[in-house]
Amino acid sequence: MKTTIFDSPASRLHAVPAGHPEHSGRYEATRAALMALPGCDWVENSGPAGMPDLARFHTAAHVDRVLSASAEAEAGEWVALDPDTLVCDRSAAAALNAAGAAVAAIDRVMAEEGGAGFVLARPPGHHAEPDRAMGFCLFNTIAIAATHALEVHDLKSVAIIDIDVHHGNGTQCLAERDPHVFFASLHQAPLYPGTGAESETGLGGNVLNMPMPADTTGAQWRARFETQLVPALQRVRPELVLVSAGFDAHADDPVGGWGLRSNDYAWAARQLAGIARDFAQYRLVSVLEGGYDCPALGRSAAAFVGALSEA
């Protein structure tokens, strides 16, 4: 698939205190690994998302809270929105540009009638709920992308597949209020944020949660992906495939407890590219979420994007 990296250098603006796992070195490691891939187009600096984009998912009060906290932060200091979600004076700019890159990726794959987009940006987004920042996430980038696709491009069926080791509670909120969204998540349980039980099935089954225990292997993950997720996506027949591409299920990750390797991410990319080919006119947009061991993050993202570009 023709593959474009949507690079948001504003990712560097979101500073965190020393020792925080979600630091800008993650962006640099991913960027360096992706730059070594042959054959990908790069789009830099798409610009910040606009208020109409944010307002399709987030409340005005939430947007105002994030912008105000960032505006109030003194240089070199932070304002805490939850115990592990901190904003500095330039964090809002980073999060707005991440969302802007995702919206640009949607517009590009729709305009070009297909292709894979990978949004290289931080902070991550999938824990951010309509009215709440949490879990390192300020704005829910993938939910903003999905609602943009549905409303601006008039799509009727969008699938969001969350492969981060944590449950995408914020993104699930979108499926719970919009039947045009199908949300599926493979995640470790028990683990933060504690949501994502199999019994959470959304609106008549448009949420598919596949929790698995700590120490899940790549083979076990692939088996669940192949036997449960792929058939579900074949039933949904999405017009657009979106991926919350967190890589913290990697064996080397200090936060997750699973045993995936970079070749598991390449395998997953081929499965998802197959769904995009069969149902979505090759339209697939991925957004970087977690992944906290920088070398493993870079290798995993490169394996995932490289497999998309070869699919």
Ligand SMILES: [Zn+2]
């Ligand atoms: Zn995660």
